[in-house]
Amino acid sequence: MKKMKKLVAFLLVAAMMVPMAACGNKVKSVGDIQKSGKLVMATNAEFEPFEFKDGDAVVGIDVEISQKIADRLGVELEISDIAFDTLITALQSGKADIVAAGMTADEDRRKNVDFSDAYFNASQAIIVMNDSDIASRGDLNGKKVGVQLGTTGDKYCTNEDGANDIEVAEVKRYSKGMEAVSDLIAGRIDAVVIDDFPAKKLVEKNADKIQKLDEALTEEEYAIAMPKGSADLQKEINAVISEMKESGELDQIVSKYIAEE
Structure with a gap:
């Protein structure tokens, strides 16, 4: 009888914990964000000019767009600088409200998060040594390629399902693009595949x-990610992006950072 009572008690506790866990994973509404007084933007500040460090501050195109969203909601913008491959997890766990990190709105990611309308068309650039025999994307076949962990370049070069037309010999992953370039210069890899604008900055610093x-490896679009089911937040973000496009403000922000290159 005692064992039966203990079992019943255990089942009651377990049943009570299920709804509690569900509440913990509740998607925040715009009202929830406004009540908290802050919009938490998760990013990886290693992606100039979209997000990068200027002293202790994180600045860049994505930061300015996110600030406009925070202003529309009437809250403060809080920036969480974390590893790129943990950004979606931060959304799913409720540690962040949005991800603005030069993130490509691809089909795999759409299975786990919602995206805003695209705010930037981008491409995956190929960086090689000046005397390299790699002259086009097709020349990457059979080569050792460095990528930034979790990016579109990583997925494309890894080519797990074999659907892509490029088959590299080996993919080496890095947390930062500059680490990949260092290995390229040192002769440890044959090429680096990374987003176009950071590629320009990296080449500029090592042009010799x-x-x-x-020729780019791929073409893509950047969008802001948010937890699945964030319909009201998505509507507000899309409204900001639309207004910034129509007014020309988005082009001005992008041009400001690109001009600094």
Whole structure:
């Protein structure tokens, strides 16, 4: 009888914990964010000019867009600088309200998060040594390629399902693009695949050694990510992006950072 009572008690506790856990994973509404007084933006500040460090501050195109969203909601913008491959987890666990990190709105990610309308068209650039025999994207076949962990370049070069037309010999992953470039210069890899704008910055700093190919590996679009089911937040973010496009403000922000290159 005692064992039966203990079992019943255990089942009652377990049943009570299920709804509690569900509440913990509740998607925040715009009202919830406004009540908290802050919009938490998760990013990886290693992606100039979209997000990068200027002293102790994180600045860049994505930061300015996120600030406009925070202003529309009437809250403060709080920036969480974390590893790129943990950004979606931060959304799913409720540690962040949005991800603005030069993130490509691809189909795999759409299974786990919702995206805003696209705010930028981008591409995956190929960086090689100045004397490299790699002259086009097709020349990456059979080569050792460095990528930033969790990016579109990583997924494309890894090519797990074999659907892509490029088959590299080996993919080496890095937390930062500059680490991949260092290995390229040191001769440890044959090429680096990374987003176009950071690629330009990296090449500019090492123009005597490396170059960016004219041909891109892939074309893509950046959008702001949010937890699945964030319909009201998505509506507000899309409204901000639309207004910024129509007014020309988005182009002005992008041009400001690109001009600094």
